[in-house]
Amino acid sequence: MQNERIRSDNLLNSVNGKVYNKTIVFVLLMANFTLAVDFSVLNVALPTIGKDVGFSLEHLQWIATVYSLCAAGFTLFFGRIADLFGRKRLFLIGITLLGLSSLAGGLAEEPVLLLIARASQGLATAIVTPAALSLMTTSFPEGPQRDRVLGWNGALMAAGFTTGAILGGILTSVLSWRWAFFINVFVAIAVILIAPFVLKESKLNYRPKVDFLGAITVTAGLLAIVYGFTTAGTTSWSDRSAWGSLIIGAVLLLMFWFTEKYTPQPLVPISILKQGNIVWGNFTGLLAFITETSLVFLLTLYLQDVLGYTPLSAGLSLTALGVGTIIGGVIGPRIINLIGAKHAIIVAFVVQAAATFPLVFLNVGSGWLILLLVVTFIGGVANLAAIVGFMVTATSGLPDHEQGLATGLATMSQQIGITMGIPIMSAIATARMNILGHQTKMTILSGISLAIVINTALCILTALLIALFLRSKSQDN
CATH class of the missing domain: 4.10.860 (DNA Excision Repair, Uvrb; Chain A)
Structure with missing residues (x-):
């Protein structure tokens, strides 16, 4: 009788533990998905926002730029602060800031207030993302379970970038661009109501000097x-x-x-920056985001300026890529389980290169759209598998009290990759167009094609460098 009661209690504790972990994962994934949507949701709506709020054309890009500046610039600092003073506390502060800044952005009637709101949203991203990721990594031990959670996170974040572009077009067309801000308010309220009861605080027993x-x-x-x-x-x-x-x-x-x-x-021990998995893991993430976000930019340019699609139609045409990223996030951990993170990254970049190169042959005819849909789907799967490999590699081998730092570095690599990719590929495409002379559909297409060749080469180069310099776990043992 006593043994049966013990078994019953153990079973109940196991079930409760699984439900508890699922709730934690749900809350953290919802927060990160919202932040990913925020990155791209306003891009399609920028011209409309400029007219409504009073931005001149040359200053319109600052709506996106101030967000990127704060999201990338402060993430390492707040990742480490989360380790030292509490991840749950930082997470809740960041979500509260996201809700308040989104409300301010939705109500903004002048440029300065809107820019302050966007900067605050970027700051919220820098606070929440590393805190949420470190709460994930410390809630699960290294291994398949953590890999699976990181895969879900990568899939949802990548889907968020694509969803943001589509959602921005729909909201602007049907309701108002202001709802791109207001939706965050409801998400923030939901997270704030649930998170305090499911997240555990984790911080050092002593208060170190900052x-x-x-x-x-x-x-x-x-x-x-x-x-x-x-x-x-x-x-x-x-x-x-x-x-x-x-x-x-x-x-x-x-x-x-x-x-x-x-x-x-x-703030960041040099010993961590010298660890091979940290350095090459973050290098992987940097290149994964540079190649894929810049490819989305190039394909958007192709769809709108060569094929003449509307912004909304262009966004919908990239849905196949979004679906591919979700699948890549789901199967990425399984691939890592089978062949290890290092080999998964190498295979992923080789497949991404193979899927990217055919886009060089895009032409002015709309019949090429089927090729675009097929190869972007495959490339999306491969890219997310590489991103999962990056997150697993860049956060492994470190104790729990340094996970905020590890996820802060990973988030920084992600944000800088997103920021760098577009200007690099834009500069390559523009230089090619300028050499050819006047801007026509054919010169724009030529510039895009050259940038796609460089994009493919970066994928191959990354796979080669990871093969040469990243040590697998079996090599370390």
């Missing part, structure tokens, strides 16, 4: 780097302010390295 010099140099350096890339993308690579920002950013990051090397309690 490395303010390290925090200032790394944040300022990242802000300068992101600003340089976004300026180059919106003006040109001949812009002196773009190169000036990149040089200043590089100097500040070099100062950060020496600061961390000689500080007793560094």
Whole structure:
């Protein structure tokens, strides 16, 4: 009788534990999906927002730029702060900021208020994303279960980028662009009501000194780097302010390295930055996001400027890519289970390259759309498998008290990759167009084709570098 009661209690605890973990995962995934949607939801609506709020055409890009600056520039700092002072606390602060800034953005009637709201949304992303990811990684031990959760997260975040483009077009056409902000308010309220009861706090038993010099140099350096890339993308690579920002950013990051090397309690221990899985894992993430986000930009350019599609039609045409990313996020952990993260990354980039290269042959005829749908679906599956491999690699081998730092580095790689990809490929395509002369459908197509060739080459180069330099677990043992 006693044994039966013990077995019954164990079974009940097991069931309750599974339900509890599922609730945690649901809350964290919902938050990260919302932040991914935020990145792209306003892109289609920018011209309408400019007319309603009073932005001049040359200043319109700042609606996207201030978001990217804050999301990429502050993520490493807040990832480490989450380790030191509590991930649950930071997560709830970030979600609250997301709700308030979204409400302000939806109600904005002048440019300054809208830019402040977008900057606050970017700051909320920098707070929430590493906190949410570290809460995930510390809720599950290294292995298949954690890999599966990271796969779901990657799939939903990638789907969020695609969904954002489609949702932005629908909301702008049917309701108002303001609902792109207001939806976040309802999500934030739901998360705030549930999260305090399901998330556990995790922080150090002592209160360490904060490395303010390290925090200032790394944040300022990242802000300068992101600003340089976004300026180059919106003006040109001949812009002196773009190169000036990149040089200043590089100097500040070099100062950060020496600061961390000689500080007793560094923001980012140098020993972590020397670990192969951290370095090459984040390199993988950087290139995965550079190649895929820039490809989406190039294909959007093709669909609108060559085939003459509307923004909404162009967004809907990329749905196959979004479906592919969801499937890639689901099967990615299974592939990692079978062949390991290193080999999964290599295979994923090779398949992504094979799926990207046929896009070089796109032409002015709409009959090529079927090719586009098929290969972007395959490329989406492969890209998400690489992203899951990146997250597993970049967060493994570290204790729980450093998971905020690991996920902060991973989020930083993601945000910088998203920010860098478009200006790099835009510059390549534009340079080709300028060489050919006047902008016509054929010169635009030629520029896009060259950029796609470079995109394919980056995938192959990444696969080669990972094969040569990333050590697998079996090699480490």
